[in-house]
Amino acid sequence: MEFEFLPTPRIFFGPKQFHNIGTLVKEFGSRLFVVASGSALNSPEIRETFTVSIIKQDLKFDTYLIKGEPTIETVDFGVQKAKEFKTDVIMGLGGGSAIDTCKAIAGLFTNGGSARDYMEVIGKGAVITKPSLPIIAIPTTAGTGSEVTKNAVILAEKEKFKASIRSPLLIPKIAIIDPRLMQTVPPSVTATCGMDALTQLIEAYTSKKSQPLTDAWALLGVKKASKSLLTCYRNGQSLEARENMALASLLSGICLANAGLGAIHGFASPMGGLQIPHGVICAALLATTIEANIKQLKAVDPENVTLTKYAKLGELVSEKSFTSIDDAHKAVIDYLKKLTQELKIPTLSDFGLTDSDIRTIVDKAKKSSSMNYNPIKLKKDVLIGILQQVM
Numbered sequence: 001m002e003f004e005f006l007p008t009p010r011i012f013f014g015p016k017q018f019h020n021i022g023t024l025v026k027e028f029g030s031r032l033f034v035v036a037s038g039s040a041l042n043s044p045e046i047r048e049t050f051t052v053s054i055i056k057q058d059l060k061f062d063t064y065l066i067k068g069e070p071t072i073e074t075v076d077f078g079v080q081k082a083k084e085f086k087t088d089v090i091m092g093l094g095g096g097s098a099i100d101t102c103k104a105i106a107g108l109f110t111n112g113g114s115a116r117d118y119m120e121v122i123g124k125g126a127v128i129t130k131p132s133l134p135i136i137a138i139p140t141t142a143g144t145g146s147e148v149t150k151n152a153v154i155l156a157e158k159e160k161f162k163a164s165i166r167s168p169l170l171i172p173k174i175a176i177i178d179p180r181l182m183q184t185v186p187p188s189v190t191a192t193c194g195m196d197a198l199t200q201l202i203e204a205y206t207s208k209k210s211q212p213l214t215d216a217w218a219l220l221g222v223k224k225a226s227k228s229l230l231t232c233y234r235n236g237q238s239l240e241a242r243e244n245m246a247l248a249s250l251l252s253g254i255c256l257a258n259a260g261l262g263a264i265h266g267f268a269s270p271m272g273g274l275q276i277p278h279g280v281i282c283a284a285l286l287a288t289t290i291e292a293n294i295k296q297l298k299a300v301d302p303e304n305v306t307l308t309k310y311a312k313l314g315e316l317v318s319e320k321s322f323t324s325i326d327d328a329h330k331a332v333i334d335y336l337k338k339l340t341q342e343l344k345i346p347t348l349s350d351f352g353l354t355d356s357d358i359r360t361i362v363d364k365a366k367k368s369s370s371m372n373y374n375p376i377k378l379k380k381d382v383l384i385g386i387l388q389q390v391m
Contacts, residue, residue, distance in 0.1 A: 003211035006168060006257050008148050009137065009175040013250070015239065018046070018138065018178040021091075022053035028134040028173070029088020032061040035078060035102035037094030040140045041065065046093075046181060062087070066094065069155045069162070069272070070101040075115040078105040082133075091136040092172075095193065096144030096153070096278070099137045103170045104152040106132035115154050118165040121269075121367055122156050128167035135172035140181045142232075142245035143193025143279060145200060145253020147175035153272075160273035161364060171257075177250055179242040187233050190245075191343035192279025194229040197249040198222065199282035202290070202313065203262035204255035206306050207373040214259040215309075219316065221251035226317045226335075233343055260373035263365075263383070264289050270364035276351045283345040284390045287336035292386055294329050296376050306375040349391050358387045 012020070025032050032054070041047055041063070054061055062085040064078050082090065082105055090109075092102030104115055110130045111118075117126040137147035146152075150171050151164040185193070204210060205218035228244035235241070264285045271281050290310065297304045307325065314331035315321055322328040362383045365371065378386075 001211075004258070005213060006150060007171060008254060009172040011148070011175050011177065011250070013177045013247070015178060015180045017176050018049055018181060019053060021050060021136075021138070021176065022057035022059060024136060024174055024176070025054070025059055025089055025091070026057045030059055031086060031088045032059055033082045033085055033087035033090045034061055034063045035090065035092050035098055035105060036063060036065060037098045037140070038065050038067060040094040040098065040181075043184060046140070066098045066101050068097065069275075070097050070104065070153075071155045071157055072115045072119075075101060075104040075108065075154060079108045082109055087133065089134045089136065091138065093138045093140065095139065095141040096146045099139060099144070099146040100152040100154065102137065103132070103135055103146070103172070104154060104165050106135045107152070107165060107167065107170050109133050115165065116156065119154055119156065119163040120166065120369065121163045122159050122161060123163070128165070128169050130169070132169050135170070136174045136176065137172040138176045138178070138181070139249070141185055141189060141193045142182055142242070142249035143196040145197065145249050145251070145256065147172060147177065148250060148253040149257045155273060160270070162269045162272035175250075177246050179239060179246045182242045182246060183237050183239065185236060187236065190232050190236060191229075191345060192277055192283060193249070194225060194232065194245055194279075195283035195286065195340070195343065195345065196279040197245070197252040198225045198229065199264055199286050200252035200256045200261060201225065201248065202286070203264060204252070204259040205313070206293070206309050206375050207260045207262055208375060209260040209373050211259060214255040217251045218255045219312070221248040221255070222313065222316055224248040230339070230342060261370040262289075262374040263293070263371055263378055266365045266368040266371035266374065267361065267387070269368045270361045271348075271353070274351070274353065274357070276348060276353065280346060280348070280351070283340050283343065284348050285386065287333050287340065288386050288389050290336070291333050292378060292382055293375055296378060296382065300376065304375065347391070353391065355388070355391065358384055361387065
């Protein structure tokens, strides 16, 4: 058995961990550049806690607000602002978009060039070689796990394609996961972010690159998410449920960074370029793609261990034991379909996706690195069929 395991940041997990932000920033310098989503900084509690802690440590800071998906232009302008401020350390505060933008700015700050130069698929093949600015990542949603990964996902608007800047040098120095920061997240955002985390856990668990450490953590994450996502959606103030989802998201980031993902995230790159929210894509495709994987595995490689893994997931989410592997497979698919309905996830066609887009999406998706880790290579007609089913 052989595998590589990437380092993680220093992780501070639990309620009120955010109160220590000033002390942690001071370990790296006295000038802080904050990349934040507007919704995060508009929270009076977050803003007050941050300001008090920063002032107490006599730190200077500048703020760069992020709206929507991070683009090449967003990142490049952020680098310029960070250099003008002469920052020592950079912080990402918000959802995956804010943290990904922060990580990309941190890497370009020290390595130079444009975000486009370093992006996979559409980029010039440039590599991050110099250590980035010290990064502190603070998620306010439970979804991407970006606080512990080596990649920053950026939108190329011209190509209508989302691609990663990827390097171990982009792994944050510190990740603060404080579930209290997530209690005011709206139900719709809770739902889509939570489905992103659940998808990442399942795809990492069934990835060709999976390994014992990520398998154990992925199963723990799925268990936490399956017990708590609906509760968070219905009662966002439940701290216990928020803690469980925050942990599931954190584990999903660690797992994807070390085991890769699969076809769903392969689809997500070109579909995200069409301005469809990432969590919606994951939720819409999850059950149908798993069903296609199982069908293809049974036909081509019936002894594949991934079939046992899908059965394990069926038992985990249904909290039942099955004598038939087919029944266990049906359990996980049925659970995910029902969960998507209960979370009221919008359809892909609600965002303007049409049948005429499908072949272009599939052609672009096949180039994504995530497709390489899907448990079985899906034929083009199968990929087209998946999208046709979820329209």
